[in-house]
Amino acid sequence: MTQHAETDPMTADIPSAAAAEQPEPAVTEYLDLDAVLSGAAILAERTEILYTKPHLEAQLDALDFEIQRLTSGAAPKSELDESAVGDSPVSADGRSVEALIEERQAKRREYIASGRKVLLRQMNGDAWAEFEAKWKKELAAKAPYPMAMWNELLAASLVSPAASVEKVAALRKKFGAPALEKLARSTWEMNTEGGVSVPF
Structure with missing residues (x-):
């Protein structure tokens, strides 16, 4: 991860x-x-x-990749929603970078909250x-x-x-x-x- x-x-x-x-x-x-x-x-x-909740690790990785792809300009125009304006691209499924970041933060909190101490x-x-x-x-x-x-x-x-x-x-x-x-x-x-x- x-x-x-x-x-x-x-x-x-x-x-x-x-x-x-x-x-x-x-x-x-x-x-x-x-x-x-x-x-x-x-x-x-x-x-x-x-x-x-180790399954969240893969979801966090996927969100990291998508955020990086959109913010770095690596996403082809054909994969971006036509409604994207200026420097605010939207992914193919309609989520903005801000929405992806919020989702990532929520999943990160959920992942951390799933931690349990082991002695x-x-x-x-x-x-x-x-x-x-x-x-x-x-x-x-x-x-x-x-x-x-x-x-x-x-x-x-x-x-x-x-x-x-x-x-x-x-x-x-x-x-x-x-x-x-x-x-x-x-x-x-x-x-x-x-x-x-x-x-x-």
């Missing part, structure tokens, strides 16, 4: 360049190994967004070792990796909502693989050293 013009609320909290340049506090305390080992396990967590948590060392052992042959081979492997990884890492492998598979079937790709990549990065990027 192409990038859309409105500011995505998910990026609203990104710090400014000036804030990013602030010096980090110095680390002065030594590791207390006994305290760490006796305490509760602290595993990495991430919150991602799953959009429950992911890193698998502990034992669980990850079992996962690697089970999928050793597939991991040693070249990507793409089987969907069953990604489904199991997601099911093991989903905290809210919790989901079985069967439910993850059903979710993938309902929304399609692209909708779950970000979740799968995020889960993989949490469970691998250095956030290795894995092709699908």
